[in-house]
Amino acid sequence: xxxxxxxxxxxxxxxxxxxxxxxxxxxxxxxxxxxxxxxxxxxxxxxxxxxxxxxxxxxxxxxxxxxxxxxxxxxxxxxxxxxxxxxxxxxxxxxxxxxxxxxxxxxxxxxxxxxxxxxxxxxxxxxxxxxxxxxxxxxxxxxxxxxxxxxxxxxxxxxxxxxxxxxxxxxxxxxxxxxxxxxxxxxxxxxxxxxxxxxxxxxxxxxxxxxxxxxxxxxxxxxxxxxxxxxxxxxxxxxxxxxxxxxxxxxxxxxxxxxxxxxxxxxxxxxxxxxxxxxxxxxxxxxxxxxxxxxxxxxxxxxxxxxxxxxxxxxxxxxxxxxxxxxxxxxxxxxxxxxxxxxxxxxxxxxxxxxxxxxxxxxxxxxxxxxxxxxxxxxxxxxxxxxxxxxx
Numbered sequence: 183x184x185x186x187x188x189x190x191x192x193x194x195x196x197x198x199x200x201x202x203x204x205x206x207x208x209x210x211x212x213x214x215x216x217x218x219x220x221x222x223x224x225x226x227x228x229x230x231x232x233x234x235x236x237x238x239x240x241x242x243x244x245x246x247x248x249x250x251x252x253x254x255x256x257x258x259x260x261x262x263x264x265x266x267x268x269x270x271x272x273x274x275x276x277x278x279x280x281x282x283x284x285x286x287x288x289x290x291x292x293x294x295x296x297x298x299x300x301x302x303x304x305x306x307x308x309x310x311x312x313x314x315x316x317x318x319x320x321x322x323x324x325x326x327x328x329x330x331x332x333x334x335x336x337x338x339x340x341x342x343x344x345x346x347x348x349x350x351x352x353x354x355x356x357x358x359x360x361x362x363x364x365x366x367x368x369x370x371x372x373x374x375x376x377x378x379x380x381x382x383x384x385x386x387x388x389x390x391x392x393x394x395x396x397x398x399x400x401x402x403x404x405x406x407x408x409x410x411x412x413x414x415x416x417x418x419x420x421x422x423x424x425x426x427x428x429x430x431x432x433x434x435x436x437x438x439x440x441x442x443x444x445x446x447x448x449x450x451x452x453x454x455x456x457x458x459x460x461x462x463x464x465x466x467x468x469x470x471x472x473x474x475x476x477x478x479x480x481x482x483x484x485x486x487x488x489x490x491x492x493x494x495x496x497x498x499x500x501x502x503x504x505x506x507x508x509x510x511x512x513x514x515x516x517x518x519x520x521x522x523x524x525x526x527x528x529x530x531x532x533x534x535x536x537x538x539x540x541x542x543x544x545x546x547x548x549x550x551x552x553x554x555x556x557x558x559x560x561x562x563x564x565x566x567x568x569x570x571x572x573x574x
Contacts, residue, residue: 215457219457219459220459220462220464220469221464222459223459223460223462223469223470224464224469227435227469228408231403231406231408231435232408266288266312266313267287267288267289267347267349268285268286268287268288268309268312268313268347268348269283269285269286269288269293269313270282270283270284270285270286270309270313270327270369270370270372271283271284271286271327271328271330272284272327272328273327273328273329274328281310281313281315281371281372281373282327282369282370282371282372283327283369283370284325284327284328284329284330284367284368284369285306285309285348285367285368285369285370286330287335287336287348287349289335289356290356292332292333293332294330294332294333294334294335295330295332295333295334295335295364295367295368296334296335296336296337296339296348296367296368297334297336297337297338297359297360297362297366297367297368298322298323298324298362298366298367298368299337299338299360299362299366300337300338300339300340301321301323301339301368302321303318303320303321303553304341304342304343304552304553305321305339305340305341305348305351305368305370306318306320306321306322306370306371306372307341307343307552307553308341308343308344308345308346308347308348308351309348309370309372310370310372310373311346311549312346312347312348313372315372315373317372317373317485317486317553318370318371318372318373318553319371319372319373320370320371321368321369321370322368322369322370322371323366323368323369324365324366324367325364325365325366325367325369326369327367327369328367329364329365329367330364330367331364333357334357334359334362334363334364334366334367335356335357335359336348336349336353336354336356336359337353337354337358337359337360337362338352338353338354339351339352339353339368340352340353342552343549343551343552343553344549344550344551344552373485377419377420377423377478378423378478378479378480378481378482378483378573379478379479379483379513379560380415380419380476380477380478380479381476381477381478381479382466382474382475382476383429383448383475383476383477384453384474384475385453385454385462385463385468385472385473385474385475386431386448386449386451386452386453386454386472386473386475387451387452387453387454387461387471387472387473388431388433388439388451388468388471388472388473389451389471390471392450392451393439394431394439394441394447394448394449394450394451394473395429395430395431395439395440395441395444395447395448395473395475396439396441396447397427397439397440397441397442398437398438398439399421399422399425399427399430399438399439399440400417400418400421400437400438401436401437401438402414402417402418402436402437402438403434403435403436403437404436405417405436406435406436411435411464411465411466411467412465412466412467414432414435414436414466414467415432415466415467415476417438418430418432418438418476419476419478421438422438422440422478423478425440427440427441427442427444428444428445428477428478428480428574429441429444429445429448429475429476429477429478430444430475430476431444431448431468431473431474431475431476432466432467432468432473432474432476433467433468433469433471433472433473433474434468434469434470435467435468435469436467439473444475444477445477448473448475454472479517479520480520480524480572480573480574481516481520481531481570481571481572481573482570482571482573483560483570484530484545484548484569484570484571485553485568485569486553486554486555486556486557486562486566486567486568486569487532487548487549487551487552487553487554487566487567487568487569488551488552488553488554488556488565488566488567489534489540489551489554489562489565489566489567490551490565491565493550493551494540495532495540495547495548495549495550495551495567496530496531496532496540496541496542496547496548496567496569497540497542497547498528498540498541498542499538499539499540500519500522500523500526500528500531500539500540500541501518501519501522501539502537502538502539503515503518503519503537503538503539504535504536504537504538505537506518506537507536507537512536512558512559512560512561513559513560515533515536515537515561516533516560516561516570518539519531519532519533519539519570520570520572522539522541523539523541523572524572526541528541528542528543528572529542529543529544529545529571529572530542530543530544530545530548530569530570530571530572531569531570531572532548532562532567532568532569532570533560533561533562533567533568534561534562534563534564534565534566534567534568535562535563535564536558536561536562536563537561540567545571548567548569554566554567
């Protein structure tokens with residue numbers, strides 16, 4: 183009796199294994215077919231686009247809501263910027279790079295330079311911060327970015343790193359620069375403020391008669407790099423951020439769509455059927471009538487700053503996430519810290535020791551000990567805070 187039951191059990195087990203294997207092969211086969219079908223459609227669209235001027239749909243260009251508005255928006259942005267008392271300048275024979283150059287200060291109705299005596303990274307950091315850039319990459323001396331003209335206004339500048347302006351740092355006095363010449367002009371290279379971190383939301387269907395995202399803010403089909411489709415993500419993201427969209431979608435490989443109500447609308451037609459060869463997504467872009475949707479991280483990057491155990495730069499340890507770190511996706515730790523800070527009503531948060539979440543109500547103290555280089559992938563190491571501001 184026992185042997186009979188044992189034989190029956192073995193037979194049933196072998197049958198079930200065979201069923202699982204067969205089903206696995208079928209699922210794998212379907213997945214492979216869908217994948218190769220998508221690649222085949224991409225190849226077809228690529229060939230059509232490279233042979234045409236306007237992209238895979240020829241001349242059927244949708245109405246661009248923003249053709250005139252973008253120009254006026256740019257003009258408004260330029261004219262609304264308040265004149266600064268500090269700038270970075272470059273010699274005419276050097277390539278132009280935003281965030282890089284010789285430091286110049288406007289004083290007594292005249293632009294002048296800064297002598298490099300005592301010039302260090304803390305001084306450069308204050309310059310970058312005053313210009314609205316993220317942080318200093320390095321300071322420069324000996325007129326690395328070309329010699330200036332006119333007066334040399336400051337020398338022996340001694341910033342701590344947290345000052346709001348270079349002129350607030352200790353120095354010898356206006357025009358009191360000793361033997362300095364323009365061969366001693368100081369400079370700085372700053373990390374520019376970029377768009378926030380992008381978070382992939384997914385691939386969703388769209389409808390021509392009822393758009394999920396209703397604003398076509400950039401039509402870039404003629405700029406698609408068919409051998410590097412993901413380059414379109416950056417192009418759409420930059421334009422979406424300037425327009426103030428928190429979400430955006432990429433469709434037909436090079437159309438950038440957004441909506442002020444995107445969070446409630448992007449999934450209204452459901453996720454795509456991955457078996458569909460045309461209404462699908464590939465390499466971070468939507469294909470035919472499909473949006474690959476992104477959202478901007480709801481925080482702003484403020485850079486890496488020192489901390490001191492006896493005088494904390496951010497006063498409150500809100501939550502310790504060190505036991506929950508995903509070392510293959512450290513961004514999860516940043517997001518968890520953000521969620522905790524937002525729930526607690528805190529405007530500023532920082533990650534230290536890879537997983538400690540520190541918070542503050544305002545920006546008055548996080549720079550108090552000066553900048554640090556002890557950060558990695560958006561988190562601080564030992565006694566260094568990578569600081570963020572909650573945007574929404």
